[in-house]
Amino acid sequence: xxKEKYILVSHYCKHAHIDDSxxxxxxxxxxxxxxxxxxxxxxxxxxxxxxxxxxxxxxxLGINFEGLDALKQMLKRMQKxxxxxxxxxxxxxLYE
Amino acid sequence: MEFIxxxxxxxxxxxxxxxxxxxxxxxxxxxxxxxxxxxxxTAQQKFQQINEANEVLSDPEKRKKYDQYGKDWQHADAFExxxxxxxxxxxxxxxGGQRTYSxxxxxxxxxxFSDFFESMFGGGGFSRGGGxxxxxxxxxxxxxxxxxxxxxxxxxxxxxxxxxxxKKIRLTIPAGVEDGQTIKIKGYGGEGMNGGPKxxxxxxxxIFNNTRFKxxxxxxxxxxxxxxxxxxLGGEITVETLTGKVKxxxxxETQNDTKVKLKGKGLPKYKKEDQxxxxxxxxxxxxxxxxxxxxxxxxxxxxKLR
Numbered sequence: 229x230x231k232e233k234y235i236l237v238s239h240y241c242k243h244a245h246i247d248d249s250x251x252x253x254x255x256x257x258x259x260x261x262x263x264x265x266x267x268x269x270x271x272x273x274x275x276x277x278x279x280x281x282x283x284x285x286x287x288x289l290g291i292n293f294e295g296l297d298a299l300k301q302m303l304k305r306m307q308k309x310x311x312x313x314x315x316x317x318x319x320x321x322l323y324e
Numbered sequence: 325m326e327f328i329x330x331x332x333x334x335x336x337x338x339x340x341x342x343x344x345x346x347x348x349x350x351x352x353x354x355x356x357x358x359x360x361x362x363x364x365x366t367a368q369q370k371f372q373q374i375n376e377a378n379e380v381l382s383d384p385e386k387r388k389k390y391d392q393y394g395k396d397w398q399h400a401d402a403f404e405x406x407x408x409x410x411x412x413x414x415x416x417x418x419x420g421g422q423r424t425y426s427x428x429x430x431x432x433x434x435x436x437f438s439d440f441f442e443s444m445f446g447g448g449g450f451s452r453g454g455g456x457x458x459x460x461x462x463x464x465x466x467x468x469x470x471x472x473x474x475x476x477x478x479x480x481x482x483x484x485x486x487x488x489x490x491k492k493i494r495l496t497i498p499a500g501v502e503d504g505q506t507i508k509i510k511g512y513g514g515e516g517m518n519g520g521p522k523x524x525x526x527x528x529x530x531i532f533n534n535t536r537f538k539x540x541x542x543x544x545x546x547x548x549x550x551x552x553x554x555x556x557l558g559g560e561i562t563v564e565t566l567t568g569k570v571k572x573x574x575x576x577e578t579q580n581d582t583k584v585k586l587k588g589k590g591l592p593k594y595k596k597e598d599q600x601x602x603x604x605x606x607x608x609x610x611x612x613x614x615x616x617x618x619x620x621x622x623x624x625x626x627x628k629l630r
Contacts, residue, residue, distance in 0.1 A: 276463075277463065280463060281359050285359055289350070299360070
């Protein structure tokens with residue numbers, strides 16, 4: 229099993245120059261999971277790229293948190309469909 | 325160096341207002357943003373172009389200079405000379421001071437701007453509009469590369485050295501890697517922004533099937549011709565597998581399109597090199613042609629027995 233690495237949210241925000249409230253909103257909208265231990269909030273290292281992606285979409289395109297949530301779901305569905313399509317294409321090749 | 329018509333890039337004419345530019349940029353950015361078009365290199369290139377266009381046209385000073393000199397791109401040498409005389413700040417003292425990257429904060433840096441942009445506006449830095457927006461550190465851009473292998477190359481894990489720019493990366497390619505599969509090599513991508521970590525290198529494998537077998541994940545499929553006599557009476561045939569020839573016993577009264585499974589004769593499973601998929605063989609029964617008189621006679625006799 230991969231070793232999980234948690235980062236203190238306040239440290240991450242300071243280091244990445246991202247507003248704490250932005251990350252807090254991501255938590256509230258359930259867009260990124262977090263861990264709370266002894267009044268400190270942590271994020272998993274693997275979720276950092278997702279936070280940065282949300283930040284870019286929010287800042288570059290002015291997408292609000294509801295929009296980010298909808299986009300996340302749609303992208304997830306799109307990736308699932310792409311995987312299925314690839315698998316079906318491979319199966320189809322067996323009959324060519 | 326080619327002249328770039330930034331108005332055309334944004335689908336505007338030269339009389340476009342600042343509001344028109346903003347509106348056109350936002351519309352195209354929503355369509356082409358790399359985060360909404362993963363693995364689409366064309367969208368990413370276009371996004372870069374519209375950013376560059378917006379960078380110039382949304383800044384009144386830059387737009388003025390673009391309108392004034394842009395079409396004289398053929399005199400770029402003269403521009404360069406003028407630029408050299410004025411130091412490294414580009415025309416008219418450069419645009420913006422420190423390299424701040426405020427605003428957009430996309431995984432994108434000025435080195436990705438076109439030669440045309442660099443020539444016009446110099447490398448002296450620019451500040452991206454955005455007013456109160458924050459400056460953020462970002463991981464560098466992920467780089468994409470494609471590695472083409474033959475199907476027979478993935479029977480065993482192998483080490484390969486690939487060159488990315490001036491760097492050489494020693495890479496272990498796991499046996500059984502899938503066609504279209506992407507592996508990530510951390511920290512070999514573009515430089516981070518504002519001190520952010522480096523991006524990753526994403527290598528996508530293109531597996532060329534240089535065999536007669538069809539592949540579905542770790543299983544292989546093929547068909548073998550079986551004579552009518554072997555199919556009816558049973559017998560032994562020799563079939564090819566990826567690792568050599570094997571003998572198979574064909575049962576008496578085998579029907580056409582019968583499938584047999586050769587366990588473990590498929591491809592190694594990804595990251596489980598000691599486990600293999602299976603090879604599925606479909607028997608194709610071949611009827612004899614150009615029958616002799618004697619054969620016709622015997623087949624007629626046989627048909628009367630049924």
